[in-house]
Amino acid sequence: MTMINSFDAAAATDMSERDRALVERRERLLGPAYRLFYANPVHLVRGEGVWLYDADGSAYLDVYNNVASVGHCHPHVVEALSRQAATLNTHTRYLTDGILDYAERLLGYFPAELAHVMFTCTGSEANDLAYRAARTFTGGTGVIITQLAYHGVTIAISEMSPSLGDGIVLPPHVRTVPAPNAYHADGGDVGEAFARHVRLAIADMKAHGIKPAALLVDTIFSSDGVLSGPAGFLAPAAAAIREAGGLLIADEVQPGFGRTGEGMWGFSRHGVVPDIVTMGKPMGNGHPMAGLVARPEILETFGKRTRYFNTFGGNPVSCAVGMAVLDVIEQSHLIANAGDVGSYLRDGLRGLATRHEMIGDVRGAGLFIGVELVTDRKTRSPATAATARLVNGLREKRVLISAAGLHANVLKIRPPLVFSRGNADHFLSALDEVLSDISATS
Template sequence: MTMANAFGSDDFNRLSEAEQAMIARRERVLGPAYRLFYERPVHFVRGEGVWLYDAGGQAYLDAYNNVASVGHGNPTVLEAISRQAATLNTHTRYLHENILTYAESLTATCPPELSQVMFTCTGSEANDLAVRIARTYTGGTGIIVTSHAYHGVTSTVAEFSPSLGPNVNLGIHVRTISPPNPHLPAPEIEAAFAREVEAAIDDLKRHGIKPAMLIVDTIFSSDGVIADPPGFLKSAVAAIRQAGGIFVADEVQPGFGRTGDALWGFLRHGVVPDLVTIGKPMGNGYPMAGLIARPEIIADFGRNARYFNTFGGNPVAAAAGQAVLNVIQQEELVANARAVGAYLRTELAEYINRSPLIGSVRGAGLFIGVDVIDGGKPSSAAAARIVNGLRDRHVLISASGPHANVLKIRPPLVFSRADACCFLEAFDATLKDVV
């Protein structure tokens, strides 16, 4: 695994005294639930573009952090936040132009059916709100998710985030299904996934539970990064709607240009969701999230339940969000994600024949998954060695999937071809060491 609170003595002793002291303070004051990345944790003090810098000034190539989607310390976003914070910051119960302008900008990037926005501070809150809306609209309670999905950490959302582990109980109204199988022939993937959804619907009904929603992260990040073939979600979406439920596209991971096709991952599949939840890269580090909705889906909820979020959509948040959208569009970062991501996937695919550790490479745009195997089987141990080996070469990635063997490569959208070459050089050297 790439996260731990317990360190081997060798790893711990390689840390500076100051870092050892920080770990002790962290455990004392933050408690046991927090985790650190890497066997030898890193201490960053500054970020710029695709680089993070530790306390000694060492630069690390960031090929992991999608929150800073337009680059760490982006000057356009920082200027927008600073200017608005120095002028006014209140809540959404007063009239203000920023929230309206930003909401209009967001919906303009979506199909016309998705025309209303509700703002939160985190993706967990957005998915929590989606559940409330889905249950109000459908009259059902049943939720269908993939078997290693992550959708958030509120009490409600943790109940349908199976990747949180066996000690976090799923709700009795939740059914898990196998994610799309990327190793099937492409024509079979859509039908196989739809059958999983249909079986979950039948099981909910058998237990007297009316389906409310199917929710998927449209890049299936926690399930191991599954992007292709485009369109494979169509039959599953049709199945949940036929059963009286709605489809929620969780775009917290794939949204805002990440997949290189368009601003939203669901557009790869030719479907229009009923609700779209968004977050993480939305403010480039400023805490903001929300959902984009078909008006008819939220109509009853809005009439019968007030919604208010003290910080969600406030003037500073809206300024940050608008600045991020502007940078993505003006710097053509969706096209950059497409071009650099295609180059990186092509180069990584060469290792399928060059290294016994690489099983397959897949993804879309700047969201790439690399299967790590040992003897033809998924290997979390080998994946962890690669992740930590790259960290020692000052390159940051992580791992995901039910076997923790899928390298997750997900850099800021400003990642260039030169950055990709830097990554590949470190990757090649690391693979040679691990083998």
């Protein structure tokens, strides 16, 4: 995952003098922990809907950004942000109406068991708080994650995010299991296989005297390679962690807010009700807001033991923005659109697969789609180098996308939910061309 889109100075022959100067300025001011997408990075100045514009006025089709989920700079969201910021912005130790109206509306999208909500500013903070609450409630510390999970950047959560690379050392209370992967399952039962690994991890924890606190999963396993099906595969593993006294924490930071096209949350595709659900990225369409919902008894224990005050979390501006995002999702029927255009796009990708041998698998739900690229359909060997060429080739055609998975060979397709069938055609035609270029030159 690291290599695909990082800025590689040696390869950056196409950069303009102006962009090269920006890159140098960036390195001087921000240091080496900041990485750029693409050998030839994109210099953005404006966004609107599914489009991003560079400094020369060229338009790029955004097929990747799940944060600006209702469309870049959506006027209804910007208006709510501006109006509330001009009226009142303060913290949650005073009574304000907006947080309650938003909390009530947000909880309305969840099963009745999940009756409390808490607000943070980032998905990392939400997962960090979820783990803290799970520890307090269960009395355990053990957490099971998938092999290439990503859950965030705080210390505790980066240690549950092996996809961050070699710098991350997992502590003894964190165990990894292979992600549920239908494409590589050779016809076996994906859900049972996943649950078997979870049970093995629980047994191994117990052998080491570690009490399980939670199974923490991104419900569409984005960094593991966008693993969406078969729907229902989470249920046996959920039963296994609960039998061991642990909680199921569903990380909806990526799949949440309608992206999967069948409802608001990824977990509902699996017929399970998690104990805690975390959310973030698209919640404020770019405004820094995140949170969690949980069964009240979990937060009861936590709230009795300690307090939680997040200076910015749940402030009136964030809540107004969150409300506006929900308005757009509903009024523009974005869940139905994600379902319709997602399905149209997968059909188109499967059409390309009839002509491009490199496409090994097309999967996904709604507008969260993975395309696994292979060098050989029989062995399913990863086409890692070709995927990197593809991502960079699409950038030259002004289509923004990225890749994921253990071998960085899965195209991660995750456009704003206002993506149309016409946008899908545009993407499919660019992808077709670049795939043809790559097979012609390899």
